[in-house]
Amino acid sequence: MQLHTIWFIIITVLWIGFFVLEGFDFGVGMLHRFIGHTEIERRVCINTVGPWWDGNEVWLIVAGASLFAAFPEWYATMFSALYLALVLVLVALFARGVSFEWRGKRDDRRWLAGWSWALAIGSLLIPLLVGVALGDLLHGLPINSQHEFTGNFFSLLTGYGLMTGVTLVILCLLHGSTFLALRTTGEIRTRAHAAARSIGVLAIVFNIAWCVWTLVVIGGGTVPQPTQIFGVIAVIFAQRLSGTGNDGWAFAASGFGIAAAIGQIFIALYPNVMVSSTNHAYNLTVNNAAAGHYGLVVMTVVAVLFFPIILLYQGWSFHVFRRRVSAPPTSSG
Amino acid sequence: MTNDLARWQFAITIIYHFFFVPVTIGLAFLVAILQTIYYRTDNQDYKRMTRFFGTLLLINVAIGVVTGLVQEFQFGMNWSTYSRFVGGVFGAPLAMEGILAFFLESTFLGLWLFGWDRLPKRVHLATIWAVSAGTLLSAMFILIANSWMQHPVGYKINKQGQAVLSNVWALFVNPTFVWGYAHVVLASLITGCLVMLAVSAWYLRKGEHVESFHRTGKLALIVLVPAIVIQLSVGNQLGVIEAKYQPMKIAAAEAQWTSCQPCSFSAFQIGGGANDKTPTEIIPIPHLLSVLATNTWNGAVTGLDELQAQYQAKYGPGNYVPDVFIQYWSIRIMAYLGSLVLLLSLWGVWLLHRNRLRNSWLFLTVSVWAVVTPFLMNTTGWLLTESGRQPWIVQGLQKTVNANSPSVSSTEIWISLAAFILSYIILGAADLVLMLRYSRHGLAHADAEAAEPSDTGGDAVPALTY
Numbered sequence: 200m201q202l203h204t205i206w207f208i209i210i211t212v213l214w215i216g217f218f219v220l221e222g223f224d225f226g227v228g229m230l231h232r233f234i235g236h237t238e239i240e241r242r243v244c245i246n247t248v249g250p251w252w253d254g255n256e257v258w259l260i261v262a263g264a265s266l267f268a269a270f271p272e273w274y275a276t277m278f279s280a281l282y283l284a285l286v287l288v289l290v291a292l293f294a295r296g297v298s299f300e301w302r303g304k305r306d307d308r309r310w311l312a313g314w315s316w317a318l319a320i321g322s323l324l325i326p327l328l329v330g331v332a333l334g335d336l337l338h339g340l341p342i343n344s345q346h347e348f349t350g351n352f353f354s355l356l357t358g359y360g361l362m363t364g365v366t367l368v369i370l371c372l373l374h375g376s377t378f379l380a381l382r383t384t385g386e387i388r389t390r391a392h393a394a395a396r397s398i399g400v401l402a403i404v405f406n407i408a409w410c411v412w413t414l415v416v417i418g419g420g421t422v423p424q425p426t427q428i429f430g431v432i433a434v435i436f437a438q439r440l441s442g443t444g445n446d447g448w449a450f451a452a453s454g455f456g457i458a459a460a461i462g463q464i465f466i467a468l469y470p471n472v473m474v475s476s477t478n479h480a481y482n483l484t485v486n487n488a489a490a491g492h493y494g495l496v497v498m499t500v501v502a503v504l505f506f507p508i509i510l511l512y513q514g515w516s517f518h519v520f521r522r523r524v525s526a527p528p529t530s531s532g
Numbered sequence: 533m534t535n536d537l538a539r540w541q542f543a544i545t546i547i548y549h550f551f552f553v554p555v556t557i558g559l560a561f562l563v564a565i566l567q568t569i570y571y572r573t574d575n576q577d578y579k580r581m582t583r584f585f586g587t588l589l590l591i592n593v594a595i596g597v598v599t600g601l602v603q604e605f606q607f608g609m610n611w612s613t614y615s616r617f618v619g620g621v622f623g624a625p626l627a628m629e630g631i632l633a634f635f636l637e638s639t640f641l642g643l644w645l646f647g648w649d650r651l652p653k654r655v656h657l658a659t660i661w662a663v664s665a666g667t668l669l670s671a672m673f674i675l676i677a678n679s680w681m682q683h684p685v686g687y688k689i690n691k692q693g694q695a696v697l698s699n700v701w702a703l704f705v706n707p708t709f710v711w712g713y714a715h716v717v718l719a720s721l722i723t724g725c726l727v728m729l730a731v732s733a734w735y736l737r738k739g740e741h742v743e744s745f746h747r748t749g750k751l752a753l754i755v756l757v758p759a760i761v762i763q764l765s766v767g768n769q770l771g772v773i774e775a776k777y778q779p780m781k782i783a784a785a786e787a788q789w790t791s792c793q794p795c796s797f798s799a800f801q802i803g804g805g806a807n808d809k810t811p812t813e814i815i816p817i818p819h820l821l822s823v824l825a826t827n828t829w830n831g832a833v834t835g836l837d838e839l840q841a842q843y844q845a846k847y848g849p850g851n852y853v854p855d856v857f858i859q860y861w862s863i864r865i866m867a868y869l870g871s872l873v874l875l876l877s878l879w880g881v882w883l884l885h886r887n888r889l890r891n892s893w894l895f896l897t898v899s900v901w902a903v904v905t906p907f908l909m910n911t912t913g914w915l916l917t918e919s920g921r922q923p924w925i926v927q928g929l930q931k932t933v934n935a936n937s938p939s940v941s942s943t944e945i946w947i948s949l950a951a952f953i954l955s956y957i958i959l960g961a962a963d964l965v966l967m968l969r970y971s972r973h974g975l976a977h978a979d980a981e982a983a984e985p986s987d988t989g990g991d992a993v994p995a996l997t998y
Binding site (some may be wrong): 242244245249250251253254257260261263265267268269270271272274275276277278279280281282283285286288289290292293296297299300301302303304305310332334335343346347348352490491493494498501502505506512513516519523 | 584590591593594595597598599602605606607608609610612613615616618619620621622623624626627628629630631634635636638639640641642643645646647650691694696697698700752776781835883937938939944947948951952959962966970998
């Protein structure tokens with residue numbers, strides 16, 4: 200296998216890692232105001248993702264930086280084309296990132312509510328916009344022979360892109376509710392189960408519709424990809440398992456559902472990395488967007504040496520905080 | 533126009549980002565030391581100080597991380613021509629930073645923050661050292677990337693005219709990187725010390741928690757003195773390296789239009805704007821520029837006019853002189869403040885020696901206000917480096933004016949600039965409010981947290997940290 204194909208796979212895995220991990224804290228961020236009714240319940244919800252959200256977000260940073268290093272043309276075209284969408288993503292990332300750290304540092308109702316909404320809206324916007332962006336890679340954007348984007352902000356709002364974004368938001372909501380059910384006790388857990396069951400229905404419908412749309416976009420006929428079948432089954436399992444006492448399996452199923460969704464975009468994309476809607480001859484591909492051979496060798500060595508270590512210590516961190524979070528019995532918040 | 537706007541956006545966002553980065557690097561290291569002392573002595577006072585300064589650290593990390601994201605996205609968004617050209621070289625250290633440093637820093641920060649009662653003491657101590665190592669690694673890869681723009685090494689130009697990596701080790705032994713990295717790490721340490729000193733001095737002056745803050749004030753001073761002494765010579769050496777690879781940068785820093793040997797250094801000057809080649813120099817110090825630029829008493833420094841002629845012959849017509857005003861004053865503000873910080877630290881150590889630190893109202897007041905100096909030094913230091921590289925984005929290879937994104941319009945940059953400035957004002961104000969409030973009232977919180985029932989068994993309810 201050629202190195203640029205290996206790097207395409209690594210980048211796919213990084214995006215999958217990002218959505219599977221950050222997906223549940225996006226979900227928790229969106230849901231915490233609705234599943235947590237009192238301030239203390241909301242804090243419990245936020246603290247379920249407390250030790251991890253920052254490490255999860257690093258998957259996005261590394262996906263971006265790896266794109267820059269391994270496929271400079273892809274990075275340059277994608278980031279300059281998605282300009283205003285990325286500005287919004289960045290503002291949402293600010294709001295979300297600091298609200299985690301700052302929200303609980305002052306005991307003031309307006310401060311708490313303000314950062315709480317910042318967390319919720321930020322957690323909604325990021326998967327939506329990133330979803331639109333990933334959908335657009337496959338759907339195609341106006342790109343000329345110099346790999347320069349020739350459209351404007353509204354060219355980014357393709358129907359398929361928007362559908363991808365909305366589907367990812369719903370999958371994150373499902374993933375967040377199965378995660379909350381896994382990590383909490385009592386009332387919050389019951390509400391999370393109820394949320395997972397109803398969101399799950401929506402997720403099944405949207406996931407199937409989106410998979411069909413993907414087949415239309417790539418002109419793949421009527422035979423679904425294995426990833427798509429697998430993804431739909433996983434989401435059905437997540438919905439069915441919620442509330443049956445199998446919190447761990449429900450969470451694993453919603454995670455597989457997201458992984459399959461991201462996986463199918465990239466599988467459908469290969470060997471292209473960005474489709475040009477102007478002329479398919481202008482498509483960016485793993486061949487014409489990749490960095491030099493020596494640079495890819497160096498990066499491969501770094502990835503092979505360090506990713507196993509990263510997985511070990513991130514896994515250890517999940518193990519350390521595996522116990523459920525609940526409200527302290529005596530504290531009034 | 534688009535290019536200028538993109539430059540303004542980069543300058544504003546990077547300067548802002550670098551207010552927070554050195555605080556994080558410096559404080560992470562100092563907090564790790566505090567916790568190590570706690571581990572060794574089992575003195576509860578060090579535990580509450582660890583938590584107290586640890587929270588200040590966290591408030592800063594939050595804003596440092598999110599503003600860092602902007603920098604990573606911005607290369608592709610505003611500088612796509614640059615990104616296409618250099619991605620094969622410049623992207624590699626950025627990706628390595630993510631893989632080696634960010635995962636480490638973020639995962640272990642979560643473990644440290646939530647692990648007080650969950651992890652064995654020794655393991656918990658290791659997590660804060662892992663965070664500190666992460667911050668240092670992160671700075672290392674960024675300096676490797678930046679140094680490549682100052683002095684490109686280890687690359688070749690391929691058939692498509694892009695720079696591709698040809699020798700990765702050359703990036704690690706790039707002299708601009710080696711000395712620049714030492715300079716930035718020391719600057720961060722100095723920043724952390726001055727922040728810790730200021731907070732401690734503020735409490736000592738009020739006469740509250742005197743024993744605790746005397747300890748942290750002492751720690752800050754003990755680390756500060758060697759750091760600032762070494763820093764002055766590292767900074768000098770970096771100047772010599774830059775004079776060799778980027779002579780324009782250093783000649784502009786002294787507004788040296790004509791070549792000279794030996795060369796004096798003016799303490800101040802009046803005039804000396806872009807077109808004023810004969811400013812009035814105040815207090816010229818003989819031989820000092822020769823020493824700073826070449827490490828020799830009688831070294832020669834090539835003047836800007838001669839360099840400009842050389843560059844035109846080599847690279848074609850154009851203006852190759854960086855902004856002399858920025859260069860001239862950046863180096864002075866940085867160096868003069870650095871000298872003042874050295875005096876402050878010696879004064880503090882002398883007071884410590886005489887055991888009068890807690891009683892010297894004047895020293896404590898000056899120390900509180902001295903907290904602004906590291907931010908000014910860090911900013912002017914980077915201005916000197918980055919503005920001094922102009923008109924190049926990559927020295928000798930690509931000009932800044934040719935590096936922006938052709939597909940991005942001025943309107944789009946105006947929108948993003950407005951969005952970032954607005955967000956940064958809100959973030960900055962909230963950060964400042966929190967830092968000040970926490971500095972003033974935080975110890976009570978830290979005490980309350982420490983007093984909460986610790987791990988009483990396997991099923992204890994963990995404290996809600998957020």
